[in-house]
Amino acid sequence: MERGLPRGCEICLKGGKLVLFVTGECDRSCFYCPLSEKRRGLDVVYADEVLVEDDLDIILEGRAIDAEGTGITGGDPILKLSRTIKCIKLLKQFFGRDHHIHLYTNGRHVNKDVLRKLRVAGLDELRFHPEREDWRKIALAKEMGLYAGAEVPAIPRNEKLIKELVSYLARVEADFLNLNQLEFCPQNAYQLKQRGFVLEKDSMAAVLGSEEVAYSVIRWADREGIDVPIHYCSSVAKDAVQTKNRLIRRSRNVARPYEEVLSDGLLGKFIIRTTSGDPRALKSFIVKTSGTSPNMVGISSSGDALEVQRDVVAEVRRLLPNSNIVYVQEYPTATRERFAEYPY
Ligand code: SF4
Secondary structure, eight states, rough: OOOOOOOOHHHHTTTOEEEEEEEEEOOOOTOOOOOTTTTTOOOOOTTTTTOSSSSSHHHHHHTTTOEEEEEEEESOGGHHHHHHHHHHHHHHHHHOOTTTTEEESTTOOOOHHHHHHHHTTTOOOOEOOOOOGGTHHHHHHTTTTOOEEEEEOTTTOOHHHHHHHHHHHHHTTTTEEEEEEOBBBTHHHHHHHTTHHHHHHHETBBBBTTHHHHHHHHHHHHHOOOOSSSEEOOHHHIIIIIHHHHHHHHHHHHHHHHOOOOTTSSSEEEEOOOOOOHHHHHHHHHHHHHHGGGGGGGEOTTSSSHHHOOEEEEEEEOOOTTTTEEEEEEOOSTTTTTTEEEOO
8 A cells, every 4th residue: 555655745844845825815714724813814925934025035045944845835825826836937947846846725716727837837746625515626636637635634523524535535546635633823722712622631732632533544544445645744743843854954054153053943142242332343352352253253133232152152251241141042034033041
């Protein structure tokens, strides 16, 4: 029985997938929708966490994580088909034909013409999370020669429906089914609680019963001899593996010489706040007095503090005894959100 992981998932788990959000518009209203207020219903484009204003923003983010592929998502990307096609072509032109591109859609607006355009543009993989009435779009995608399957949340109480989907996928010879662990997030927490879902013990996000449903469906498909590869993607796989790997890749590419890449993908550095003078003048003073390389001392983006490497911090403390020194950990994203700050 073929149980191969879709190529898009392989790259994703390595942290090598750029997530290209092409629009927040969508005409479905799934109760578990995780889109934030900054995205839901809005016609905005993000490459990972970077708000895209220009094609170059997409390329730069792809370079920053050494992207081996891209997952195009939304909203429903099909509602902005020309933009989606343009992005597929741009990514293939810049990163090469091997750059693997998969696309998520609820399938509502998929038809032959849409599928033909996606295939001609070079799309490698199509993932549907459809309502039952749109299941037939998966068959259509297969008829049109696309690598296509389904990706749906493993919703407790939906086991029967998921099994019906599996049977359908087998009938139309779909390429895969991905079952995602259902997760709480700030955007869907109210909806999930209203429906009686609760958190799994010791988990920050996983919904109790979701994993059980996924494994139960996989065991059932095995027993029935159903030959559709089914993969279960847990919150842990997403956060502890995929997200961490993506952070590590980005950190390696964007770390300044005085920043250290930590094992969880965050960036660490020492920040010196002082009233002893202008940070630029203090940087020259430190470099001249201690013989430190200028690369090991930086100025914060706000311009009011020094940033230094671990090996230099003791010397800086000696030279600027009245300064306030902290060790900070930041995400390696474009906006460099602060994760933690510790006194030194
Ligand atoms: S189809 Fe996707 S984007 Fe649209 S409401 Fe459902 S989960 Fe949200």
